[in-house]
Amino acid sequence: MLLTKLRQVLSYQLSTAELIGIGLLLGVPYLAVGLVWSSTHTEHPHQLHGADLVVSFLGSIASWPVLLFANVCMT
Incomplete structure (x- = not known):
């Protein structure tokens, strides 16, 4: 059951535009911070x-x- 769901999720295909959109959604906040x-x-x-x-x-x-992690551990 779990293996079937995992295969279904992993077999899902994304278009190039969707991958670029995901990259922007993740990249812009990362770069802003x-x-x-x-x-x-x-x-x-x-x-x-x-x-x-x-x-x-x-x-x-x-x-x-x-x-950030190094700064927290140093103080």
Whole structure:
């Protein structure tokens, strides 16, 4: 019974537009939170300049969940 339901769910096909829509629904909030996180935690990048600063900022946007967890564990 459970295996049949699982196969039915896994065999469901999505169109490309639906996959793009799901990506946007998940990606926009993730990037928005990352942007807020990176904008409010700016104590580290003061010593960086140029490309290093840009890469650090983009990296902190992409990895905000890890940084959030590390920040909670450090305090």
